[in-house]
Amino acid sequence: MKKGVDEGVDIVICDTAGRLHSNAGLMDELKKLRRVAGKAMPGAPHETWMVLDATNGQNAISQAKTFKADMEISGIVLTKLDGSAKGGVVLGICDELKVPVRFVGVGEKIGDLRPFDPTAFVDALYADAGAAEN
Numbered sequence: 001m002k003k004g005v006d007e008g009v010d011i012v013i014c015d016t017a018g019r020l021h022s023n024a025g026l027m028d029e030l031k032k033l034r035r036v037a038g039k040a041m042p043g044a045p046h047e048t049w050m051v052l053d054a055t056n057g058q059n060a061i062s063q064a065k066t067f068k069a070d071m072e073i074s075g076i077v078l079t080k081l082d083g084s085a086k087g088g089v090v091l092g093i094c095d096e097l098k099v100p101v102r103f104v105g106v107g108e109k110i111g112d113l114r115p116f117d118p119t120a121f122v123d124a125l126y127a128d129a130g131a132a133e134n
């Protein structure tokens with residue numbers, strides 16, 4: 001953060017190691033990250049994204065709720081949409097948390113992290129539903 005401020009860069013992205021929402025000690029470390037960022041630059045972190053794996057089922061909802069209670073999550077990144085999972089669980093999460101999906105992951109290459117396209121997402125969900133009915 002300090003290097004970013006000193007050099008006047010546009011964006012600093014801090015990637016945390018996997019956190020366990022059921023482990024208070026790990027969640028405290030995450031809250032500390034926010035405080036440290038805020039000291040280096042007032043107002044930071046400007047965004048806090050939670051990365052969810054589309055293959056995670058309903059467990060992701062309780063996970064999201066706990067994270068949201070501890071810190072201001074401003075968006076969700078939904079990965080692994082290239083598999084068979086369609087990530088329908090984010091509908092419940094977005095409804096509950098009132099935060100948008102910002103990016104989706106559709107593979108392992110750098111270009112596979114893409115801005116979220118709600119129309120394409122919903123079309124894919126319904127395409128699946130149609131296939132199940134037939």
Ligand SMILES: Nc1nc2c(ncn2[C@@H]2O[C@H](COP(=O)(O)OP(=O)(O)OP(=O)(O)O)[C@@H](O)[C@H]2O)c(=O)[nH]1
Pocket residue numbers: 016017018019051078079080081082083104105106107108112
């Ligand atoms: N197919 C596919 N693979 C992905 C996607 N996103 C991540 N991966 C792969 O999943 C594996 C784990 O990804 P990471 O980014 O290390 O996951 P992480 O959640 O940061 O893991 P921790 O930092 O250990 O908590 C890697 O092999 C990634 O290449 C995606 O959208 N599609």
Ligand SMILES: [Mg+2]
Pocket residue numbers: 015016017018
């Ligand atoms: Mg990681």
